[in-house]
Amino acid sequence: MRKPFIAGNWKMHKTVAEARALATELRDGIGNAPHRVAVAPPFTALAGVVEALEGTGIEVAAQNMAAALEGAHTGEISASMLLDLGVKLVILGHSERRHVYGESDELINTKVLLALEQGLEVILCIGETLEERESGKLKDVVVHQIDSGLRGLDEKALGRVTIAYEPVWAIGTGKTATPDDAEEAHRIVRGRIGELYSAQAAESMIIQYGGSVKPNNVKGLMAEADIDGALVGGASLKAADFIPIARFDQ
Numbered sequence: 001m002r003k004p005f006i007a008g009n010w011k012m013h014k015t016v017a018e019a020r021a022l023a024t025e026l027r028d029g030i031g032n033a034p035h036r037v038a039v040a041p042p043f044t045a046l047a048g049v050v051e052a053l054e055g056t057g058i059e060v061a062a063q064n065m066a067a068a069l070e071g072a073h074t075g076e077i078s079a080s081m082l083l084d085l086g087v088k089l090v091i092l093g094h095s096e097r098r099h100v101y102g103e104s105d106e107l108i109n110t111k112v113l114l115a116l117e118q119g120l121e122v123i124l125c126i127g128e129t130l131e132e133r134e135s136g137k138l139k140d141v142v143v144h145q146i147d148s149g150l151r152g153l154d155e156k157a158l159g160r161v162t163i164a165y166e167p168v169w170a171i172g173t174g175k176t177a178t179p180d181d182a183e184e185a186h187r188i189v190r191g192r193i194g195e196l197y198s199a200q201a202a203e204s205m206i207i208q209y210g211g212s213v214k215p216n217n218v219k220g221l222m223a224e225a226d227i228d229g230a231l232v233g234g235a236s237l238k239a240a241d242f243i244p245i246a247r248f249d250q
């Protein structure tokens, strides 16, 4: 049985005080939810949110990480800096990193391997653009992003990876994939994990859906057999929206 995993990606939102206030509301509203729950504040608010959520079941993730351990990398944040703050998870390969900041498959793969080696868990984001979907390339794109993102990773380390399928056209647009469309993509992801690793690895892989997840559509998505969680952007910024998402079945 796969345990549902709901994560909130706050992107470039919230000052330290705002982030702590939201974390406190989530602590009171979600507390020890039956599902796995995580939030990913911006780097500057990580320490404050870790402190605010201490002792709750809510985990804290970073939104990105450097591809190097340390050194002359102006503006970057390393895995050990994240671990030092009490961060346990990192989101890698988000579509905004790929498409706005030009991160390549190779760079993302380097980060995935490094994060796992350093002791972080990873949420690896993948997903096709509208153009790719409309030209029938959904499967090719998803398979390619999985193959390149996980290159060099053994099955044991794979156990610390969550995959987030986030179709680029559904991110921040209010246009959610239908549960059927999302399920189709999730089946491709799970099938590919089975081909690359084992039936057991495919069966236990947690695959989140991301892209305009809201309180009113989360239930339908989560009802699909291969949708194990959600990676939530806009609706994770308000406790009144994120709490019912995290408690989607209550």
Ligand code: 13P
Pocket: 009, 094, 166, 170, 171, 172, 173, 174, 210, 211, 212, 213, 231, 232, 233, 234, 235
């Ligand atoms: P939205 O929920 O705002 O569409 O963002 C999704 C996302 O990119 C989460 O990582």
